[in-house]
Amino acid sequence: xxxxxxxxxxxxxxLDARTARATGDQIGTIPVPPQLVLPLSQHVGQPAEPIxxxxxxxxxxxxxxxxxxxxxxxxxxxxxxxxVEIANHPVPHPSGLAAPCIVIETDGLDERWxxxxxxxDYAALTGPELRARVRAAGVVxxxxxxxxxxxxxxxxxxxxxxxxxxxxxxxxxxxxxxxLRERAAEVLAGAQILLQALAIPRCVIAIENDxxxxxxxxxxxxxxxxxxxLEVVSVPxxxxxxxxxxxxxxxxxxxxPARGLPPDIGYLCHNVxxxxxxxxxxxxxxxxxxxxxxxxGDGVAxxxxxxxxxxxxxxxxxxxxxxxxxxxxxxxxxxxxxxxPLADDSLPVIKxxxxxxxxxxxxIRPRAPVMPCIRCGECAEVCPAQLLPQQLYWHARSDDLExxxxxxxxxxxxxxxxDLACPSQIPLTQYFRYAKTELWARQHDRVxxxxxxxxxxxxxxxxxxxQAARKQRLEEKARAAxxxxxxxxxxxxxxxxxxxxxxxxxxxxxxxxxxxxx
Amino acid sequence: MIAAVAVIAGIALLxxxxxxxxxxxxxxxxxxxxxxxxxxxxxxxxGQCSFAGCRPYAEAIAAGTADINRCPPGGEATIRALADLxxxxxxxxxxxxxxxxxxxxxxxxxxxxxxxxxxxxACPVDAILGAGKQMHTVIASECTGCELCVAPCPVDCxxxxxEPVTLKTWKWPRPAEPxxxxxR
Numbered sequence: 149x150x151x152x153x154x155x156x157x158x159x160x161x162x163l164d165a166r167t168a169r170a171t172g173d174q175i176g177t178i179p180v181p182p183q184l185v186l187p188l189s190q191h192v193g194q195p196a197e198p199i200x201x202x203x204x205x206x207x208x209x210x211x212x213x214x215x216x217x218x219x220x221x222x223x224x225x226x227x228x229x230x231x232v233e234i235a236n237h238p239v240p241h242p243s244g245l246a247a248p249c250i251v252i253e254t255d256g257l258d259e260r261w262x263x264x265x266x267x268x269d270y271a272a273l274t275g276p277e278l279r280a281r282v283r284a285a286g287v288v289x290x291x292x293x294x295x296x297x298x299x300x301x302x303x304x305x306x307x308x309x310x311x312x313x314x315x316x317x318x319x320x321x322x323x324x325x326x327x328l329r330e331r332a333a334e335v336l337a338g339a340q341i342l343l344q345a346l347a348i349p350r351c352v353i354a355i356e357n358d359x360x361x362x363x364x365x366x367x368x369x370x371x372x373x374x375x376x377x378l379e380v381v382s383v384p385x386x387x388x389x390x391x392x393x394x395x396x397x398x399x400x401x402x403x404x405p406a407r408g409l410p411p412d413i414g415y416l417c418h419n420v421x422x423x424x425x426x427x428x429x430x431x432x433x434x435x436x437x438x439x440x441x442x443x444x445g446d447g448v449a450x451x452x453x454x455x456x457x458x459x460x461x462x463x464x465x466x467x468x469x470x471x472x473x474x475x476x477x478x479x480x481x482x483x484x485x486x487x488x489p490l491a492d493d494s495l496p497v498i499k500x501x502x503x504x505x506x507x508x509x510x511x512i513r514p515r516a517p518v519m520p521c522i523r524c525g526e527c528a529e530v531c532p533a534q535l536l537p538q539q540l541y542w543h544a545r546s547d548d549l550e551x552x553x554x555x556x557x558x559x560x561x562x563x564x565x566x567d568l569a570c571p572s573q574i575p576l577t578q579y580f581r582y583a584k585t586e587l588w589a590r591q592h593d594r595v596x597x598x599x600x601x602x603x604x605x606x607x608x609x610x611x612x613x614x615q616a617a618r619k620q621r622l623e624e625k626a627r628a629a630x631x632x633x634x635x636x637x638x639x640x641x642x643x644x645x646x647x648x649x650x651x652x653x654x655x656x657x658x659x660x661x662x663x664x665x666x
Numbered sequence: 667m668i669a670a671v672a673v674i675a676g677i678a679l680l681x682x683x684x685x686x687x688x689x690x691x692x693x694x695x696x697x698x699x700x701x702x703x704x705x706x707x708x709x710x711x712x713g714q715c716s717f718a719g720c721r722p723y724a725e726a727i728a729a730g731t732a733d734i735n736r737c738p739p740g741g742e743a744t745i746r747a748l749a750d751l752x753x754x755x756x757x758x759x760x761x762x763x764x765x766x767x768x769x770x771x772x773x774x775x776x777x778x779x780x781x782x783x784x785x786x787x788a789c790p791v792d793a794i795l796g797a798g799k800q801m802h803t804v805i806a807s808e809c810t811g812c813e814l815c816v817a818p819c820p821v822d823c824x825x826x827x828x829e830p831v832t833l834k835t836w837k838w839p840r841p842a843e844p845x846x847x848x849x850r
Binding site for chain 2: 189239241242243245247547548550575578579581582584585586589590592593596597598599600601603604606607
């Protein structure tokens with residue numbers, strides 16, 4: 149292992165990892181449950197559109213919904229069976245809301261769909277072809293945010309370094325550690341595919357230094373792969389190092405600009421689990437239908453990591469890990485820092501589910517009463533985005549949200565360090581989340597009101613034009629009548645002409661075609 | 667003495683000419699204050715402020731004949747923004763103009779609709795589609811929820827329905843803050 153000069157990112161906290169209990173066992177598997185619930189919206193962007201109908205039989209790995217926009221991912225059936233319903237079901241989301249889901253009654257046969265061909269030699273494929281395969285397989289970032297991987301792969305050219313993120317910094321979560329321990333070769337294969345797809349010369353795989361077994365396994369796999377482009381770097385364990393901006397800073401000393409993305413400075417960051425999913429998608433033609441989930445906490449009898457089919461209810465997952473203990477009090481998805489509570493365990497595992505924590509009362513204590521901010525500045529000391537949380541807090545608390553953008557609210561990664569550091573127990577992160585969603589809503593309202601103004605003005609102009617036209621018509625008529633009245637002779641001539649016409653028509657008699665007024 | 671007066675008068679004349687030229691050359695079309703006020707209003711065009719739309723209300727605010735707290739659809743955020751813009755103190759909503767309600771969308775009960783077109787004429791943003799003796803329907807994405815179509819309907823087939831919260835429109839709640847020191 150090379151240990152180049154590492155940098156540090158600003159702030160951060162040293163947290164108790166709490167992963168030991170779940171890393172003792174190998175990655176387990178669980179049987180396919182009788183019913184799978186697959187939400188159509190599992191990430192940012194537009195929800196996917198179903199391409200199956202209730203009653204249709206689907207095979208394991210068959211696409212059942214396609215993305216409706218550029219930022220989107222396909223959804224695949226994670227086992228064979230019958231689609232019984234496409235309806236709203238509660239989904240794992242901080243809101244606890246219900247959203248459209250495809251429900252599959254499984255038949256236990258787990259019959260494979262063979263629409264995507266396995267491909268052992270991808271050397272001839274171009275970047276866009278590889279990207280298309282990744283997109284077809286519905287691969288998304290498996291670190292938790294579930295951003296569609298193919299979109300990230302379209303992020304430009306001339307990149308100098310691919311970073312595979314194995315720095316799992318959140319307490320409790322250890323699914324990437326187990327993946328690296330048991331499937332390091334697959335991760336490396338994924339890295340090689342990503343390198344080829346974007347013509348990147350080098351790849352660094354970052355692992356925190358408190359995971360020696362994973363490091364060992366990865367070094368062994370790299371020695372076997374004998375690929376000089378791949379390199380593993382052990383980084384000190386500081387929360388939130390798993391954030392891509394923080395990891396890039398640690399590895400390269402460079403900072404991703406605010407409102408910018410890593411490709412702007414030549415880097416691309418993917419989770420190690422994502423790399424493994426890319427390898428399976430390209431080499432085996434296997435879409436993203438399962439993922440490794442850490443099930444842990446004092447409230448579960450046998451904490452461990454499980455390779456589970458997407459759509460499996462969390463209750464089945466906990467059951468497979470020995471069930472609940474008497475201490476179970478809280479159910480969280482994600483880690484203890486950035487996770488969110490779930491209302492109940494009937495919710496399905498989705499692409500972004502990296503960890504299920506069943507915590508006891510002791511592990512997650514209720515917050516002490518909130519005290520006034522004393523402007524101690526502890527929050528600014530620990531903020532990894534180098535923001536001023538206390539300043540953001542003052543504005544958010546007084547609902548004076550417009551200046552928050554000037555204080556770079558949208559650079560907040562919601563890591564929760566400031567919450568933990570605050571001696572007054574102020575729920576800072578929740579204020580920032582509130583302010584962010586409120587500002588997005590206002591932005592949305594502004595777009596709508598601009599549309600309404602446009603339509604209102606268009607209608608006003610139309611009505612004015614119609615009125616003007618009517619007025620003009622009336623005026624013309626009046627003028628014509630006036631002229632006729634003024635010129636008696638012309639009037640007489642008009643009457644005579646009319647009489648003549650009538651006479652002529654009478655003379656024509658029945659032989660001519662009947663007139664309109666006859 | 668005379669030279670000094672002449673110089674000052676000359677300078678005054680010069681600046682006067684410069685200003686006069688600028689006033690003609692760089693004339694602004696319309697009233698920019700009205701535009702800025704109008705940009706802050708929600709464009710519901712509902713008339714709850716007693717003016718015939720958002721623009722006339724903006725003009726009245728700019729002229730000083732209407733107060734800034736007469737827009738229920740905009741709610742407190744709009745009052746605050748107007749107060750900021752005009753450097754006045756924010757004040758609570760005028761109860762005469764109405765109350766703050768969640769945003770709604772008009773929905774026509776289509777089997778009941780007789781196709782009278784009265785609602786189409788009432789809609790300030792042309793968000794209702796239909797023709798005489800044909801069923802009408804609301805283009806939901808264009809509807810501002812102004813409720814102006816509800817009253818003219820002779821068969822009462824228009825209902826105002828609250829927009830459902832989806833994963834995309836859901837907002838994190840504001841933290842309930844039982845400040846220990848303030849409670850005491």
